[in-house]
Structures are given as structure tokens and as C-alpha cells.
Amino acid sequence: MSDLFDDPRFTVSGLLFEAHSGLLAKLEPTWKAHGLSGLDLNALLRLSRSPDRRLRMSDLATQTELSTSGVTRLVDRLATGGLVERQLDPADRRSAYAALTDAGVRRLEEVLPDYLAALERWLTGLLTPAQLDGLTTGLRVIRDATNPAATALADRS
Numbered sequence: 001m002s003d004l005f006d007d008p009r010f011t012v013s014g015l016l017f018e019a020h021s022g023l024l025a026k027l028e029p030t031w032k033a034h035g036l037s038g039l040d041l042n043a044l045l046r047l048s049r050s051p052d053r054r055l056r057m058s059d060l061a062t063q064t065e066l067s068t069s070g071v072t073r074l075v076d077r078l079a080t081g082g083l084v085e086r087q088l089d090p091a092d093r094r095s096a097y098a099a100l101t102d103a104g105v106r107r108l109e110e111v112l113p114d115y116l117a118a119l120e121r122w123l124t125g126l127l128t129p130a131q132l133d134g135l136t137t138g139l140r141v142i143r144d145a146t147n148p149a150a151t152a153l154a155d156r157s
Helices: 008-033 038-048 057-064 068-080 102-122 129-146 148-153
Strands: 054-056 084-089 092-100
Touching: 008 038, 008 102, 038 054, 038 057, 038 068, 038 084, 038 092, 038 102, 054 057, 057 068, 057 092, 057 148, 068 084, 068 092, 092 102, 129 148
Parallel strands: none
Antiparallel strands: 054 092, 084 092
16 A cells, blocks of 8 residues: 555656746746736736737637636736737637737836746756756647647747
């Protein structure tokens, strides 16, 4: 019975969860110092890396793992700050896009140097190039199996 408790899969999953929590704790001061939440930064980055710097609201919801109402609240908050605007789809009036504004681009240009430095210090810089390649490959395999909707949208995350 004790072998059940010593299963190495517990170690792998535990390390992943602990690394995730630790990484968020190390990165949080960076986005907070720029007046953003982690969710705000995630959404702004996803918009900045999308064609025409915009995404359908439904795609942004999928990529940020938010409900329809959750992404509406997020976009409303970012729009109030002038970082994002809502654009109606002229071909389908039922659809709307969230689009990064020039002010949103400027905010990202302010926060990204600090954010990239934090990522380098607490994530990418801790690994050799081979380890980083392996981690990226492994995370894509896991993401593709567990969150196929994210895979269908883009492989830029």
C-alpha cells in the first residue's frame, strides 16, 4: 500500500503546481507595479500577439479561461482604462472583438521590459537552452491534450 503513496506521478504533478504557484508569486509584483492584474496582462499580451491586435471576445474568453461574462467584465475594465476597445464585427453583428488600443500598446511597452526581466530571472534564465526546449515541448503536449480549444486558436501562447 505504501507504494501507492510513493507514486512518482505525485512528484511530477506536485512540482508543476508548486512551480506555478511560486512563479506567479514572483511575477505578481511586476504587473502590480504597473497597475495591472495578471489577468489584465495576460489579455493584453494575447491581444498584442494576435492579427490586427484583436481577438473575438469568445476566443479571448477561451484563451484566458474565462466565461463569457468573465471576459466581458475583463474587457469592460480594460476599456475603462483605455487599454482595449470593443469592435463590432461588420459581417456578423452578434460577434464582437476586443482590440488593443494605442494606449494599451504603450502600457505593454512600459511593463514588458520589467516583466521579461522577471521571466528571465525566475523562469527562462534558470534553465539551459535544452531544458527550456524540453519544457516548452512538454508543456505543449500537455496543453494540447488537456486544453484542445487553446490549441485550435493559436500556438503563440
